[in-house]
Amino acid sequence: MKAAAIILSGGKSSRMGVNKALLRINEKTNIERIRDKLKVYFNEIILVTNNPEDYSFLQLNTTCDYFPEMGPMAGLHAGLMHSDYDVNLVVACDMPFLSGELAVEMVKRCFHYDAVIPVINGNQHPLFSVFKKTVAHEAENCIKSGKLRMKDLIKRLNVLYVTEKELESFGLIDWDRIFFNMNRPEEYEKAKKWAETE
């Protein structure tokens, strides 16, 4: 596919208390699960982290934030700057049940837009979305002006929002799992329970 996938793993995991990307679910770490789901569809996977040595076992193309300690938008910025592709999926490192098929559907729709963002039950999910490489410039402007919320960036872009109604026609229905992100120990326990039935 003519797109890259960017995994953000430069956060603090303060709610989890340990690096949530490296927690194990069944036999793999969370971030290996994500890599393996994405590599079915994406030839290029970029990892954005500020501790590359912790992730060398993944053997991914790795980059660091240009603007450290600025949150996910800074990770998106670094990933887009590093990417050779016009179209890029971005995903957080804490989504163990993400859907590669959904990623592909969003990539296909990005042609005329700056970004494709899923809206499920009325909630936007910018950390499982698609962005053009050109968005790096707007992200940099936001960061430099202290506007660090993804919402600040998104309102400056030409965005296609895709809702669950449209995506259901692709057989994607298990939204609670696909968009599940584990931030706290009890959510890790829930993820392990869900994964038992895989």
Ligand SMILES: Nc1nc2c(ncn2[C@@H]2O[C@H](COP(=O)(O)OP(=O)(O)OP(=O)(O)O)[C@@H](O)[C@H]2O)c(=O)[nH]1
């Ligand atoms: N590259 C990069 N990624 C980040 C940064 N902050 C957060 N992320 C990533 O963005 C995603 C969502 O992060 P959050 O869960 O909101 O924040 P977190 O810092 O990981 O966790 P908490 O400390 O518990 O809020 C995760 O994949 C994080 O690794 C950052 O400054 N740089």
